[in-house]
Amino acid sequence: MLLSLGVSEEELCQTPIGDSSKVKTAMHLNSYPACTNPDWVLGLPPHTDSAYVAILYQNGVPGLQVLRCKDDISPTRWVTVPAVPNTFVVNIGDLLHVLSNGRFHNVLHRVTISKINRLSCACFFGPQADVKVGPLSKLAGLEQSPLYRPVTWPGLKKIRSVLHDKALQAIKIDSNYIEG
Ligand SMILES: O=C(O)CCC(=O)C(=O)O
């Protein structure tokens, strides 16, 4: 994905994402029991994932929705991601948003429930705890200055625990948020 933005393989190898020894993984196993009144509750509230990316497997039952911004055709709305058998969904998380200096957007998503049991497995890929992730210099160069301050994965999770979906705004270079 970063190569598609013009980052060379050589440059990529020098970044935390290009060095597999600096990548850390985590996993969520999610179970959404069948519900007789699925319109009354959500399986997971709207959130972004904090990692670089999340690779998601669903058991064939739809439920994942992503927020699609207003366009010429429709206002902002939740769109259901089809649960295509034997496929994975790749969600962009906060740290890839930061690393790409905002070129790849973190996706706000939520999970609805239905009258059928749903299972999902999300694998998150992020940096080792001591690695600070900031915009790649190639992408935050002449045409656009860096938008975000470097942050570690645990540091970002701590900010998210206080500010939730406003966390990336807090690490913007022009923000005056001070980490507690
Ligand atoms: O169950 C899903 O489809 C999504 C799960 C999810 O967003 C998460 O575990 O962060």
Ligand SMILES: [Fe+2]
């Ligand atoms: Fe998620």
